[in-house]
Amino acid sequence: PPSIRREDYLPPAWLVPEVALDFRLGLEETRVASRLSVRRNPEGNGTATLRLNGDQITPLTLRIDGQEVHDWRMDGPDLLVALPGEAHQVEIETCLNPGANSQLMGLYASNGMLCTQCEAEGFRRITFFPDRPDVLSTYTVRMRGDKAKFPILLANGNCTAQGEDADGTHWAEWHDPWPKPSYLFALVAGELVANHATFTTMTGRTVDLNIWVRPGDEDRTQHAMDSLIASMKWDEETFGREYDLDLFNIVAVSDFNMGAMENKGLNVFNTRYVLADPETATDADYDAVEGVIGHEYFHNWSGNRVTCRDWFQLSLKEGFTVLRDQLFSADMGSEAVKRIEDVRVLRIAQFPEDSGPLAHPIRPDSYQEISNFYTATVYNKGAEVIRMMRTMAGPERFRKGTDLYFDRHDGQAATCEDFVKAIEDGAGLDLRQFRLWYAQAGTPQVGVELEHKGTQAILRLTQSVPATPGQPEKQPMPIPLRLALYDRDRGEHSGEKLVVLDKDSDTFVFDGFARPPVLSINRGFSAPVAIRFPRDNADLVFLAAHDDDPFARYEAMQGLVVQHLVAAVSGQLDEATRAEARHAIGEAFAAIIADPALDDLMRGELMILPAETYLAEQLAVSDPGAIHAEREGLKRWLGRELAGPLRSLHDRAAAVAYARDAAARGARKIKTQALTLIAAGDPAEGARRAYAQYTAADNMTDRQGALMVLASLDAPEREEALADFHRRYEGNALVIDKWFSLQAGSFHPRVLEHIRALARHPDFTMGNPNRVRALYMAATANPDAFHHESGEGYRMIGELIRKLDPINAQTAARFVPALGRWRRIEPVRAAQMRAELERTAAVPDLSRDVREQVSKSLG
Ligand code: B3K
Numbered sequence: 001p002p003s004i005r006r007e008d009y010l011p012p013a014w015l016v017p018e019v020a021l022d023f024r025l026g027l028e029e030t031r032v033a034s035r036l037s038v039r040r041n042p043e044g045n046g047t048a049t050l051r052l053n054g055d056q057i058t059p060l061t062l063r064i065d066g067q068e069v070h071d072w073r074m075d076g077p078d079l080l081v082a083l084p085g086e087a088h089q090v091e092i093e094t095c096l097n098p099g100a101n102s103q104l105m106g107l108y109a110s111n112g113m114l115c116t117q118c119e120a121e122g123f124r125r126i127t128f129f130p131d132r133p134d135v136l137s138t139y140t141v142r143m144r145g146d147k148a149k150f151p152i153l154l155a156n157g158n159c160t161a162q163g164e165d166a167d168g169t170h171w172a173e174w175h176d177p178w179p180k181p182s183y184l185f186a187l188v189a190g191e192l193v194a195n196h197a198t199f200t201t202m203t204g205r206t207v208d209l210n211i212w213v214r215p216g217d218e219d220r221t222q223h224a225m226d227s228l229i230a231s232m233k234w235d236e237e238t239f240g241r242e243y244d245l246d247l248f249n250i251v252a253v254s255d256f257n258m259g260a261m262e263n264k265g266l267n268v269f270n271t272r273y274v275l276a277d278p279e280t281a282t283d284a285d286y287d288a289v290e291g292v293i294g295h296e297y298f299h300n301w302s303g304n305r306v307t308c309r310d311w312f313q314l315s316l317k318e319g320f321t322v323l324r325d326q327l328f329s330a331d332m333g334s335e336a337v338k339r340i341e342d343v344r345v346l347r348i349a350q351f352p353e354d355s356g357p358l359a360h361p362i363r364p365d366s367y368q369e370i371s372n373f374y375t376a377t378v379y380n381k382g383a384e385v386i387r388m389m390r391t392m393a394g395p396e397r398f399r400k401g402t403d404l405y406f407d408r409h410d411g412q413a414a415t416c417e418d419f420v421k422a423i424e425d426g427a428g429l430d431l432r433q434f435r436l437w438y439a440q441a442g443t444p445q446v447g448v449e450l451e452h453k454g455t456q457a458i459l460r461l462t463q464s465v466p467a468t469p470g471q472p473e474k475q476p477m478p479i480p481l482r483l484a485l486y487d488r489d490r491g492e493h494s495g496e497k498l499v500v501l502d503k504d505s506d507t508f509v510f511d512g513f514a515r516p517p518v519l520s521i522n523r524g525f526s527a528p529v530a531i532r533f534p535r536d537n538a539d540l541v542f543l544a545a546h547d548d549d550p551f552a553r554y555e556a557m558q559g560l561v562v563q564h565l566v567a568a569v570s571g572q573l574d575e576a577t578r579a580e581a582r583h584a585i586g587e588a589f590a591a592i593i594a595d596p597a598l599d600d601l602m603r604g605e606l607m608i609l610p611a612e613t614y615l616a617e618q619l620a621v622s623d624p625g626a627i628h629a630e631r632e633g634l635k636r637w638l639g640r641e642l643a644g645p646l647r648s649l650h651d652r653a654a655a656v657a658y659a660r661d662a663a664a665r666g667a668r669k670i671k672t673q674a675l676t677l678i679a680a681g682d683p684a685e686g687a688r689r690a691y692a693q694y695t696a697a698d699n700m701t702d703r704q705g706a707l708m709v710l711a712s713l714d715a716p717e718r719e720e721a722l723a724d725f726h727r728r729y730e731g732n733a734l735v736i737d738k739w740f741s742l743q744a745g746s747f748h749p750r751v752l753e754h755i756r757a758l759a760r761h762p763d764f765t766m767g768n769p770n771r772v773r774a775l776y777m778a779a780t781a782n783p784d785a786f787h788h789e790s791g792e793g794y795r796m797i798g799e800l801i802r803k804l805d806p807i808n809a810q811t812a813a814r815f816v817p818a819l820g821r822w823r824r825i826e827p828v829r830a831a832q833m834r835a836e837l838e839r840t841a842a843v844p845d846l847s848r849d850v851r852e853q854v855s856k857s858l859g
């Protein structure tokens with residue numbers, strides 16, 4: 001398949017200022033009539049040929065200025081027609097079968113309703129159109145359908161007219177006054193009920209808000225509504241952004257390829273990010289709903305009012321919007337905890353991407369299938385890159401930059417360069433060298449050395465950006481590092497500093513230290529880099545206990561454990577050193593458990609051990625079995641060593657009644673953390689406590705936490721609790737997803753057997769992405785399953801990819817990167833992983849999605 005290259009961008013030859021769409025809706029047959037007003041783009045190349053993209057559709061009729069024409073031709077999936085003049089009306093009819101659309105792109109059926117997903121290139125599965133984000137049109141949408149089947153008819157913008165006819169059908173007309181690219185088009189028809197509220201904007205306009213769900217789900221929508229209202233208010237206060245329509249609709253659908261979609265005025269959501277109540281959603285689920293509702297709402301400005309010129313600019317809207325949702329969630333809850341969570345996600349999901357065969361810059365240079373570029377790099381590293389600008393400018397000046405950006409580019413399809421320039425001009429930064437962050441892939445490695453001489457602390461920093469596919473040589477980038485130097489005796493520092501390392505190596509001298517200070521660096525994770533700083537356990541224990549930057553405190557704790565486990569799996573550890581390191585970790589843990597100044601949410605963060613994928617990142621080639629065994633060994637040791645304090649912690653947390661405030665949420669978080677370690681140290685005690693927690697639970701956080709611990713134990717309580725959970729939540733798809741995930745993610749000795757059985761369970765279906773992810777993403781993330789030494793885990797994921805590809809290519813392609821890590825895994829497993837990729841590459845009719853990921857992973 002051909003690669004599309006960023007440098008080949010050409011402005012569209014034809015523009016489409018207006019679109020009128022007419023749908024005759026049916027689950028098995030929907031007819032679409034479109035009327036496009038097209039005119040030549042003065043900035044285009046002047047060609048008379050109008051290219052209309054299509055995908056799996058054929059034109060039934062084509063009319064130009066009212067006359068049916070036949071001299072059009074197909075170029076692959078696209079329709080080409082020559083137009084003589086400057087401006088024309090083009091009318092096209094197509095016919096679709098939404099019920100047969102298992103790819104969930106374009107118009108499809110979900111649970112008896114019809115809905116659309118158009119980003120990135122789904123609109124072309126509905127009708128022929130210049131389906132590219134730099135063609136902006138105003139849309140008028142008419143739809144007609146059976147009133148009993150589709151009582152609610154929704155599209156973008158405002159409903160301008162509606163009516164019904166004697167034949168049992170009804171219709172509605174919607175108009176969206178804001179010009180938009182086709183990827184933001186949406187339509188929904190079905191039996192839905194709304195949670196309704198209103199919001200008064202900063203200028204006093206009233207906006208109607210609706211969250212539409214299937215009848216019966218409405219009692220689980222209040223948290224989503226509260227989150228929406230909070231998002232609208234926050235964006236006004238923090239970024240000065242006001243909503244721009246009189247209506248904002250959100251619809252929850254249960255079959256959805258990703259989290260949610262920011263269609264103008266009509267966001268479509270995965271039910272997972274809408275429905276929440278204490279009985280069925282964990283505290284983490286509540287946070288995810290708030291974060292995704294915020295994210296999609298914030299897109300109304302960062303994405304919709306200012307959109308992308310082409311898909312290479314995806315991070316323009318995604319990186320910026322992720323930063324906005326991160327700042328929002330930080331303001332709604334704990335800033336410190338949110339920062340730690342965001343960095344954990346980056347390290348687990350993005351660092352491996354950046355160091356593997358699929359590495360790409362946040363602004364990629366080429367792609368075969370754009371769906372493969374909705375990545376942790378474009379989203380999360382993209383957010384980190386913009387966050388660095390904010391750190392260098394400070395929040396006030398950064399806000400001047402974003403104001404200028406929105407002002408300058410409102411109504412346009414912009415580029416990442418436009419964004420950087422606006423921040424440069426508005427915030428008064430020089431970002432010339434900084435632009436490399438958009439162009440270079442790979443996580444920079446920053447080497448740190450600290451020398452003490454006389455009264456001086458001399459800090460030597462080096463950077464190197466690793467080679468990545470297609471980018472063998474890299475240039476140094478500006479790396480902003482917040483740091484502090486601690487006086488060891490007083491436990492204090494004399495103020496935080498920001499240094500910017502913009503060369504291969506540099507030296508920074510600080511004066512006034514009679515004794516060697518303790519360095520706290522990359523505080524708040526001010527740059528998305530890997531710090532290489534081998535250091536004494538004593539310094540890390542000191543920072544874990546004293547650092548006044550909560551992230552740095554977490555980082556010290558992580559460093560302590562990472563340093564130890566990496567040495568352990570590399571076999572460089574004698575028993576004395578192991579005992580010394582474990583002792584230091586145990587002391588730090590005990591101090592964290594006992595520290596009265598910590599709130600429980602933060603205590604919970606400090607108690608999370610580094611993820612196995614992050615540990616693997618520290619090694620050029622790793623043995624997942626060894627990493628898993630060492631990490632589990634440490635948990636066992638901690639569970640025994642700290643048995644007393646952990647039991648007291650669990651008892652204390654278990655006595656806190658359910659509430660949604662930070663204190664009660666913190667208690668629930670540490671409750672399951674303590675339980676996990678107790679079970680590691682003493683499985684019988686763990687099973688007893690977990691079963692008690694399970695049966696006493698009056699909320700999903702406690703219930704899921706207990707079940708998670710039980711699922712890994714070979715104890716009779718396990719089967720009882722799993723059966724109870726299934727009975728209790730039968731018919732609730734989102735909770736049954738948890739039931740699948742918990743089992744697939746367990747460290748039970750027979751986990752692979754369990755996963756095979758779950759794949760044959762009557763509740764399992766390949767047609768629903770949530771269910772597929774629940775079972776197989778959990779399996780892929782589980783080292784005991786995926787990396788099982790038999791190679792069985794790799795075969796299972798290989799088979800899944802090949803079976804799912806014809807059904808849902810986008811979802812299938814998401815499983816390839818895990819196998820693509822083979823070069824970083826020990827040789828026996830690496831060969832098995834590679835074999836699965838080769839088996840997949842040999843399939844003749846692979847989708848473009850899977851084909852691209854597989855060939856890059858092998859290449
Ligand atoms: N913009 C959508 C993602 C669409 C993915 C298409 N494969 C959701 C979001 O990032 O808000």
Ligand code: ZN
Nearest residue numbers: 295299318321
């Ligand atoms: Zn987004």
